[in-house]
Amino acid sequence: MIPFNxxxxxxxxxxxxxxxxxxxxxxxxxxxxxxxxxxxITFARGGKMTFDSVIDLKGIPECTMLEMQGDxxxxxxxxxxxxxxESNHFPLLSKTVRTIAxxxxxxxxxxxxxxxxxxxxxxxxxxxxxxxxxxxxxxxxGTEAMPVDNLAAAExxxxxxxxxxxxxxxxLDLPFVSMKRTRSSKVGYPIVSLAALRKEGRIRxxxxxxxxxxxxxxxxxxxxxxxTIEDQQRIDKAIAKLPTNVTDDxxxxxxxxxxxLNKLLTEMNAxxxxxx
Amino acid sequence: MIVSNTGxxxxxxxxxxxxxxxxMIRSADTLLCTLRNQLGLTGAKQACGNGDCGACxxxxxxxxxxxxxxxxxxxxxxxxxxxxxxxHSPVRQAFVDNWAIQCGYCTPGFIVNGxxxxxxxxxxxxxxxxxxLQSNLCRCTGYQEIKxxxxxxxxxxxxxxxxxxxxxxx
Ligand SMILES: Cc1cc2nc3c(=O)[nH]c(=O)nc-3n(C[C@H](O)[C@H](O)[C@H](O)COP(=O)(O)OP(=O)(O)OC[C@H]3O[C@@H](n4cnc5c(N)ncnc54)[C@H](O)[C@@H]3O)c2cc1C
Ligand code: FES
Ligand code: FES
Numbered sequence: 006m007i008p009f010n011x012x013x014x015x016x017x018x019x020x021x022x023x024x025x026x027x028x029x030x031x032x033x034x035x036x037x038x039x040x041x042x043x044x045x046i047t048f049a050r051g052g053k054m055t056f057d058s059v060i061d062l063k064g065i066p067e068c069t070m071l072e073m074q075g076d077x078x079x080x081x082x083x084x085x086x087x088x089x090x091e092s093n094h095f096p097l098l099s100k101t102v103r104t105i106a107x108x109x110x111x112x113x114x115x116x117x118x119x120x121x122x123x124x125x126x127x128x129x130x131x132x133x134x135x136x137x138x139x140x141x142x143x144x145x146x147g148t149e150a151m152p153v154d155n156l157a158a159a160e161x162x163x164x165x166x167x168x169x170x171x172x173x174x175x176x177l178d179l180p181f182v183s184m185k186r187t188r189s190s191k192v193g194y195p196i197v198s199l200a201a202l203r204k205e206g207r208i209r210x211x212x213x214x215x216x217x218x219x220x221x222x223x224x225x226x227x228x229x230x231x232x233t234i235e236d237q238q239r240i241d242k243a244i245a246k247l248p249t250n251v252t253d254d255x256x257x258x259x260x261x262x263x264x265x266l267n268k269l270l271t272e273m274n275a276x277x278x279x280x281x
Numbered sequence: 282m283i284v285s286n287t288g289x290x291x292x293x294x295x296x297x298x299x300x301x302x303x304x305m306i307r308s309a310d311t312l313l314c315t316l317r318n319q320l321g322l323t324g325a326k327q328a329c330g331n332g333d334c335g336a337c338x339x340x341x342x343x344x345x346x347x348x349x350x351x352x353x354x355x356x357x358x359x360x361x362x363x364x365x366x367x368x369h370s371p372v373r374q375a376f377v378d379n380w381a382i383q384c385g386y387c388t389p390g391f392i393v394n395g396x397x398x399x400x401x402x403x404x405x406x407x408x409x410x411x412x413x414l415q416s417n418l419c420r421c422t423g424y425q426e427i428k429x430x431x432x433x434x435x436x437x438x439x440x441x442x443x444x445x446x447x448x449x450x451x
Contacts, residue, residue: 006314013285013308013354043350046311047331059308061355087344109394109416110332112344113351192415 007049012058019067019143019168022060026164027145029058038062038166040083040115044122054123067143067168068117077171082117086129089116095172097181098132101200104185105129107192117167120156124194125252128185128213130156131200134221135209136176141169154221179204182276184269188256196257197265201273208277215262216248229270240270285354293357297322298366306353313337313348316363324364324389335417338390339363345397345416364389370396372434379430383421391417395431405435 012029016022022038029036034057039045042061048054062068068083071092078094086102090111093099105128106114119129120140132138133153140153144165153170161167181202187193195214202209207230211221228243244263253259285291290305297320304319316322316339326336330349337348340362367373372395375381382388391414398405398413405413410431419427 007309007311010307010309013352015284015354042352042355043332043347046350046352049309050330063355106332107335107416108413109335109338109345109347110350112341112346190415 007046008052009049009055011056013061014058015061015064017064017066019065019148022062022065022166023144023164025058025060030164034058036060040068040118040121041085041113042118043110043113044118044124048123062117062166062168065168070169073174076174078174078177080116080170080172082120082167082169083115084117086111086114086116086119095132095177097136097179097183097200097202098129098172100181100183101132101198102129104183104191104195104198116170120153120170121167125217125219126194126198126213127219128195128198130219131198131211131213132181132183133170133172134211134219135200135202136172139171140167141171142166143168176202176204180277182273184272186265186269194256196262197269199266199269199273203277212266215251215266217250217252220248222246222248236274237271240267240274243270293353295320295353295357295361296359297361298363299360308352308354310353311349312339312351312353312356312361315353316348316361322363322365325393326386326389328386333418334387335390335394336387338393338417340393340397343397343400345394345413362393364393367392367396370434371437372396372399372431375430375434375437376427379426379433381422381426381430383419387417387419387421391419391427395434398431399434403435410435 014025016025026036036058037056039059039061063083068081070079070081071084071088072079086105090099090103116129119127138153139150140156142149142161142165144162179202183200185198186196188196197215198213200211210226211219213219224246225243228239228246231239244266251259251262285308290307292303292305295302295304302320306315313325313327316325325339325348328334328336332347332350338345339348341356342359372392376388376392394413394417402409
C-alpha cells in the first residue's frame with residue numbers, strides 16, 4: 006500500500022499537462038510526471054519518494070505515438086517496452102529493451118520511464134546513445150530538442166518533461182550487437198550490458214552496469230576502433246580506460262564487472278568477425 | 282481529463298470481468314488493493330509488491346500486468362480480467378490435469394499469464410513460452426508441470442476452430 010495520498014491527473018494535451026504542473030507547483034506542491042508508473046509506485050510504497058500530485062502522460066497522443074515521420078522514427082515517452090519489441094522499427098532497440106525486466110513488466114514499463122529512471126541502469130538509452138538520438142522535451146519554454154545524452158533528470162528544468170525520442174532512419178538498420186549478463190537468472194539488473202553498431206566501418210558502443218550511469222566514451226571507442234593493435238590488446242586497453250568508479254556492489258564486484266566486460270567484448274569481436 | 286483528489290475517496294467505475302462496478306478509492310490505491318479489498322476478488326495475490334513474482338497478475342485489455350504496479354486510476358478506461366473471470370479457460374483445466382499446483386499461491390498469476398499467452402500466441406514456441414513464464418515465480422513446483430500445462434493448453438487450443446469448437450471431437 007502507498008502510505009500517503011496524492012492528486013492524480015491524466016491530461017490529454019502537452020499544454021494541459023504543463024498547466025497542471027504550474028498550478029500545482031505554485032500551490033507549493035511536489036509534482037511528478039508518470040509514464041509507466043512502475044518505479045513511481047515501487048518507490049512510493051517503499052518510502053523512497055513522496056509527492057502531492059501525479060501527472061500521468063499516457064493520455065497525450067505525442068507521448069504515445071510510435072511512427073516514422075519523414076526521416077525519423079518518433080518514439081513517444083509513454084510507449085511500452087513490449088510495444089517497441091513488437092513493432093520492431095529499430096531492431097537494436099527491440100533486442101536491448103527485451104532484456105529489461107520480465108515480459109509482464111514490459112507491458113507497463115515505458116521507454117520514457119526507463120530513460121528518466123532514478124535507478125542507474127537505464128538500459129533503454131544505450132541504442133539511442135550510439136545513434137545520436139534526439140530527446141524532445143516540453144516545458145515552460147515550449148518544445149525543445151537536445152541530444153539524448155543530456156537527458157539526466159537533473160538537467161530538465163522545473164516542469165519540463167520528456168515527450169519523444171527521435172532516431173534518424175539511416176541509423177535503424179545498421180549491423181549491431183546487444184549483450185547483457187546478469188548475476189543469475191535471465192531477468193535481472195545487468196552486471197554489464199552493452200549495445201554496439203557499426204557505422205561507416207567504425208564501432209559505436211555504449212554500456213550500462215559498469216558505472217553509476219550508462220555511458221558512451223570517445224576514448225574507449227577510439228581504442229576499440231584502433232586496427233593497428235591485436236583484438237585482445239585492444240580490449241585490455243579499452244577496459245583500462247573505463248571511467249573511474251566502476252560499480253562495486255552486491256550484484257558484482259568491480260573486478261568481476263571488468264572480467265565480464267572482457268568476455269562480452271571478445272564475444273562481440275567474434276560476432277563482427279563472423280559477419281565480415 | 283481524469284482527475285482524482287487527495288485525502289478524499291473518489292467514486293470511480295471499473296470494468297472487471299465484464300461487469301461495471303462503482304467503487305470508492307484513493308488515488309494512491311493499487312489495482313491489487315482495489316480488487317482484493319473493495320471488490321472481494323482475492324484471486325490475485327499480494328506477494329513481493331515489486332513486479333518480481335507475478336502472483337498479482339491480471340489482464341488489462343487482454344495484456345498481462347502486475348496489479349501491484351498499477352494504480353487503479355490508471356486502469357479506469359480498460360477492461361480488467363482476473364482469475365475469477367477465467368473459470369472456463371483451458372489453461373485452468375490444464376493446470377488441474379497436469380498437477381501443476383502445490384500450495385497454489387502462485388497459480389492464479391500463472392493461469393492468467395498463460396491464458397494471455399495462449400490467446401495472443403496460439404502457436405507459441407518454447408522460446409516464447411519461456412520468455413512469458415519468466416514473469417512468474419513458483420516456490421513449490423519445479424516449473425516442469427507448469428510448462429507442461431501451458432503446452433497442453435496450447436495444443437488443445439490448436440484443436441479448437443475459430444468458433445471455439447473442439448474439432449478433435451467432431
Ligand atoms: C521487475 C523490474 C525489473 C527491472 N529490470 C530492469 C533492467 O533489467 N534494466 C533496466 O534498465 N531497468 C530495469 N527496471 C527499472 C525500470 O526500467 C525503471 O524503473 C523505469 O523507470 C520504469 O519505467 P516506468 O515507465 O514504469 O517509469 P515511471 O515510474 O513512470 O517513472 C520513472 C521516473 O521517471 C520520471 N518520468 C517518467 N516519465 C517521464 C517523462 N516523460 N518525463 C520526465 N520524467 C519522467 C518519473 O517521475 C519517475 O521519477 C526494472 C523494473 C522492474 C519493475
Ligand atoms: S505481488 Fe505483484 S509482482 Fe509480486
Ligand atoms: S505452487 Fe506454491 S508457489 Fe507455486
